[in-house]
Amino acid sequence: MSDTAPQNKDIDPHAQAAQIATRVTVIGMILDIALGILKCVGGLLFFSQALFVDGIHSLSDAFSDLIVLAVMKASRRAPDQEHPYGHQRIETFGTMLLGSTLIAVGAALAWDNLERLFGSSDAPLPEWPILVAALLSIVGKEWIFRYTRRAGERIRSELIIANAWHSRTDAFSSVIVLVSTIGAMLGFVWLDALAAVVIAVIVGHVGWNFTWSSVKELVDTGIPAEEIERLKAIARETDGVHNVHELRTRKMGPDILLDVHLVVSPNISVSEGHQIGMHVVDRMRETLDDIAYINFHIDPENDDELEPTSLSLPKRQELNTLLEEKLGIPLPHGKLRLHYLRNKIHLELFLDEPFLSGHHDQLKELKGFLEPQPWFGSLRIWHGEPV
Structure with missing residues (x-):
């Protein structure tokens, strides 16, 4: 027996989420392009290789925003005959790609700044306009980070949240530019390289968290054990349920898919068993909003404790x-x-x-x-x- 989450016919939640994701991503992309051009031109004019590279980083963010738009459009489509559970795994794959990008960015920043930390440079000192460009980048990217993260949490999209953190890496690299410029002006040129290595490690760590989370979801890792125990307790407390001998979960994008076996009295009718199952479904949905599908199976006895019924019994x-x-x-x-x-x-x-x-x-x-x-x-x- 199975149950599917009821949908409001007037509002398509997939289309609504895709609209929000598109809006916030386009705003971020426009900001990335503007800041990228500003930092690339400013880095060339005022002798800051760090700002120029930071500008390239911003332009790469704009490219990743295009990927996010394509992935969100594909993943938020409603279920169809070939994908009856929806297309949310596309979003998971996109999150993994973005997380991998963060790891690569962190590794590249760390390597580059380790070379600067232990090397020497005869390049001209950067000039004060670099500070203005870095400050503008920090303020702009921190704002878009907070705005994007709120939108991602609202539509329960790991991809949008990951993209928000991707935007924050640009703010981190702008902080590196700011520190390096001030350090160079004060004579502590090595300070910006050291800070860059630390922040690069943080960027890589954030990317690893998103990548590993996506990998676990793609291999059907279940929800945390404490949440499974909460759901089992709810089922056992439902009138008519004698026991729960199996409960399996897996994630698909922001949604939870759940299979549960409910042990009921063997003397009740099929319809009463189904009604008991529907009460369990309703109570579980009240506990976890992210549950999209629940498949429940009604058992007259505990299959885990008894030998399975033989198929050779007369029909x-x-x-x-x-x-x-x-x-x-x-x-x-x-x-x-x-x-x-x-x-x-x-x-x-x-x-x-x-x-x-x-x-x-x-x-x-x-x-x-x-x-x-x-x-x-x-x-x-x-x-x-x-x-």
């Missing part, structure tokens, strides 16, 4: 034929109810009063025939229609 048609032969009459639909429990079959027959009175011997003979059968569990004969 309904075989039993129906056997009973009709022994009783000498055809059984109308619905007169026989079967329970497959503990590798035995428990039968319930619903017969009217005239039949019970006129076929007492046949019923006694039937019971005598069933008892020695290895698959037989019990036989109950009810007077009247099944309820």
Whole structure:
């Protein structure tokens, strides 16, 4: 049995999220292009190789923004026949690429500044306009970082959040430019290189976190153990649930996909078991908003503790034929109810009063025939229609 999250027909959440992501990414891209041109020109005019490289970094951010736009457009499409669970894994893959980019940027910055730290340079000293350009970059990139991160958290997009941190690496590198310029003017040229190495390590660490998180999601790593225990407790506390013997989860972009096996009384109807499952689903959704799909399976006994029911046990048609032969009459639909429990079959027959009175011997003979059968569990004969 399964359940799919209800959708508001008037508002497509995928389209709404894609619209927000597009808007914030385009704003960031425009800012990256403007700052990139400013820093490249300023670095060439005022003798700052660091600012020029920082400008290249900003322009590379604009290129990564284009990747984000393409990925978000693809990942936020509604589910279709070929992708019934949606396209969110495209976003996960995009997040992994961005995280890898952050690692590469961090490694490149670290290597470059280690060379500067242990090397020497006869280049002209940078001039004061470099400080202005670096400050503008720091303020602009910090603003776009906060704006983008808020949008990413709102639409629950790891890709947009990762892109926000990618923007902040540009602010970090601008801080390096600012420190290096001040240090060079004061005579402490080595100070900016040391700070650059430290910040490069931080940038690489952020990239590693995003990359590793994406890799774990792509290999279907479940949600944290404490959240799984919370969901199990909720299921067990639901009226009608005897136990939960299996609960599996996996992430798909911002969404959680969940499979749960619920143990209920073996004597209830299929519809009542389904209703109990729907109550579990409703309570789980109240606990975790990120759950997109829940597949629940209703079990009459705990499969983990008992031997699985054998497939060689007689099926309904075989039993129906056997009973009709022994009783000498055809059984109308619905007169026989079967329970497959503990590798035995428990039968319930619903017969009217005239039949019970006129076929007492046949019923006694039937019971005598069933008892020695290895698959037989019990036989109950009810007077009247099944309820």
